[in-house]
Amino acid sequence: MSVLVYIENADGKFRKSAFEIISYAAAIAQQINKPLVALSIGKVGADELAKAGQYGAAKVLNADADQLSKSNPQAYASVIAAAAKAENAEVVVMSASYNGKSVAPRVAVKLDASLGENVISLPDTSSSFIVKKGAYSGKAYAMVELLAPVKVLSMMPNSFKVVPNAVTAAVSSFQPAIDSKDFAVTVKETVRASGTISLPEAELVVSAGRGMKGPENWGMIEELANLLGAATACSKPVSDAGWRPHSEHVGQTGIAISPNLYLAVGISGAIQHLAGVSSSKVIVVVNKDPEAPFFKAADYGIVGDAFEVVPKLIEAAKAFKASQN
Amino acid sequence: MKILVCISSVPDTTAKINFTPDNKEFVAAGVTFILNPYDEVALSKAVDLAAQHNGTVTVINVGDATTEPVIRKALAIGANDAVRVNAVARDSFFVAKQISDYVSKNPFDLILCGRESSDHNGSSVPVMLAELLGMPCVLFAKSLTIDGTTATLDSEIEGGKEVLSVSLPFVAGGSEGMAEWKIPNMRGIMSARTKPLTVVEAVEVAQKTRLVSFDKPATRSAVKMIAVDDAGKLFEMIREEKKII
Numbered sequence: 001m002s003v004l005v006y007i008e009n010a011d012g013k014f015r016k017s018a019f020e021i022i023s024y025a026a027a028i029a030q031q032i033n034k035p036l037v038a039l040s041i042g043k044v045g046a047d048e049l050a051k052a053g054q055y056g057a058a059k060v061l062n063a064d065a066d067q068l069s070k071s072n073p074q075a076y077a078s079v080i081a082a083a084a085k086a087e088n089a090e091v092v093v094m095s096a097s098y099n100g101k102s103v104a105p106r107v108a109v110k111l112d113a114s115l116g117e118n119v120i121s122l123p124d125t126s127s128s129f130i131v132k133k134g135a136y137s138g139k140a141y142a143m144v145e146l147l148a149p150v151k152v153l154s155m156m157p158n159s160f161k162v163v164p165n166a167v168t169a170a171v172s173s174f175q176p177a178i179d180s181k182d183f184a185v186t187v188k189e190t191v192r193a194s195g196t197i198s199l200p201e202a203e204l205v206v207s208a209g210r211g212m213k214g215p216e217n218w219g220m221i222e223e224l225a226n227l228l229g230a231a232t233a234c235s236k237p238v239s240d241a242g243w244r245p246h247s248e249h250v251g252q253t254g255i256a257i258s259p260n261l262y263l264a265v266g267i268s269g270a271i272q273h274l275a276g277v278s279s280s281k282v283i284v285v286v287n288k289d290p291e292a293p294f295f296k297a298a299d300y301g302i303v304g305d306a307f308e309v310v311p312k313l314i315e316a317a318k319a320f321k322a323s324q325n
Numbered sequence: 326m327k328i329l330v331c332i333s334s335v336p337d338t339t340a341k342i343n344f345t346p347d348n349k350e351f352v353a354a355g356v357t358f359i360l361n362p363y364d365e366v367a368l369s370k371a372v373d374l375a376a377q378h379n380g381t382v383t384v385i386n387v388g389d390a391t392t393e394p395v396i397r398k399a400l401a402i403g404a405n406d407a408v409r410v411n412a413v414a415r416d417s418f419f420v421a422k423q424i425s426d427y428v429s430k431n432p433f434d435l436i437l438c439g440r441e442s443s444d445h446n447g448s449s450v451p452v453m454l455a456e457l458l459g460m461p462c463v464l465f466a467k468s469l470t471i472d473g474t475t476a477t478l479d480s481e482i483e484g485g486k487e488v489l490s491v492s493l494p495f496v497a498g499g500s501e502g503m504a505e506w507k508i509p510n511m512r513g514i515m516s517a518r519t520k521p522l523t524v525v526e527a528v529e530v531a532q533k534t535r536l537v538s539f540d541k542p543a544t545r546s547a548v549k550m551i552a553v554d555d556a557g558k559l560f561e562m563i564r565e566e567k568k569i570i
Contacts, residue, residue, distance in 0.1 A: 105452035117447040192485035246502035304553035
């Protein structure tokens with residue numbers, strides 16, 4: 001028996017979320033006293049694969065067949081299920097990234113397993129196997145017992161700290177047979193905006209709403225985000241108006257995020273918006289209306305006009321950055 | 326072209342969420358239920374596609390009779406007919422099994438779902454359904470066009486997008502931006518009353534999960550207000566007090 005963790009790469013590199021998920025899986029492996037096996041799919045260099053060992057993966061399976069070089073949830077799920085069977089895994093763990101969410105339910109069906117989606121903490125394995133996950137779009141948590149012998153978990157990004165735990169990673173090639181039917185989707189083009197930080201996994205997020213008055217005023221929000229190394233986000237009215245892309249909309253019908261810092265400028269804090277950001281560790285709200293409901297859900301509040309406060313925050317961020325260097 | 330849209334009935338997005346004192350059940354009393362917003366986008370897209378390709382739209386819901394107002398809403402938006410699998414949805418695998426059972430007996434050219442439901446947020450039903458049917462699935466579709474039997478989709482990925490090509494049939498998840506919201510007009514609402522709604526019985530599914538309890542996020546301690554003139558101290562303050570940056 002073992003714990004299998006699938007680690008994602010982007011263009012051959014592991015992101016922080018990969019080390020986060022290895023750390024999480026290593027903690028589960030320790031908790032149930034089973035060895036940890038990591039699985040990488042796609043083309044990843046030897047130096048990069050060795051990094052998995054820094055977080056506790058002593059064994060790394062490298063599924064680097066040419067046909068797996070482009071992301072393909074259907075084929076990746078087959079590879080993960082094959083690895084789970086080969087390693088006799090009782091727990092299969094991955095990140096609840098866009099890719100992970102497209103893969104985990106398939107793996108669960110293939111393994112006849114129970115699926116725990118969007119889990120936010122270690123499972124309770126004291127007498128059964130109970131996971132804690134978000135429910136009602138961030139307004140609640142659900143504790144769910146996974147009943148099948150094999151469990152597949154997808155973890156909300158930023159839910160677990162990266163824990164260095166250096167072991168030597170023994171990398172071995174893993175080349176399962178894959179059905180050609182798994183290649184029904186053709187990737188014609190991949191567009192990755194360089195330099196931007198992926199919103200679902202961002203540790204810091206600067207978000208803005210209608211208080212910005214128009215899309216032409218987003219320059220200062222982007223500047224502040226860049227200085228902090230933060231992703232940018234927005235409220236629903238802003239994406240509905242076409243000021244910002246839908247992919248930036250956080251809230252109940254957009255995406256749910258759980259960064260360390262959520263800095264909201266000119267967002268009143270409707271219940272639908274709060275739902276998507278309430279699991280942020282620290283919330284800062286800047287709004288000129290002292291009665292804005294968002295202040296009740298915030299850790300820090302500044303009552304003031306965005307056009308007066310944001311330039312001060314930009315200066316502060318520059319000074320803060322300088323003090324860290 | 327036959328299009329199936331999987332829909333669920335969820336608490337209104339503005340609803341306050343409450344549980345029974347033992348935290349084992351959601352309190353539905355006093356809560357308005359709506360068509361899951363992500364499903365509504367998928368349905369709007371399906372109605373557009375059906376108009377372009379001389380197709381029909383069927384909606385399917387797994388639920389007891391209390392979900393029928395939401396099914397009628399979907400019919401008012403423009404679905405031609407509806408199917409209700411008569412069972413309380415237990416978990417995503419249960420729902421995916423019910424729908425795959427129906428689709429295996431009643432094939433469709435395209436299956437659209439919301440990319441998640443706003444009550445459980447698992448994003449699992451579309452993917453499990455595709456797996457059970459042996460179909461591809463594009464869960465985070467931002468756009469969808471169909472030419473003959475080939476579809477082109479923009480799919481959301483970390484920090485960007487992929488342009489995908491896939492042959493029918495397949496499953497796609499809808500989210501905002503995929504289609505314009507459709508607001509039912511009076512004619513739609515009137516005709517929805519008489520459109521066919523078929524009730525089918527559920528198939529047996531082995532139980533995979535059991536809900537133990539619900540919990541609400543801890544309330545934050547009182548907000549610390551900072552004067553505008555002190556805004557420059559914000560990041561230092563967060564570093565000192567919260568140690569997260």
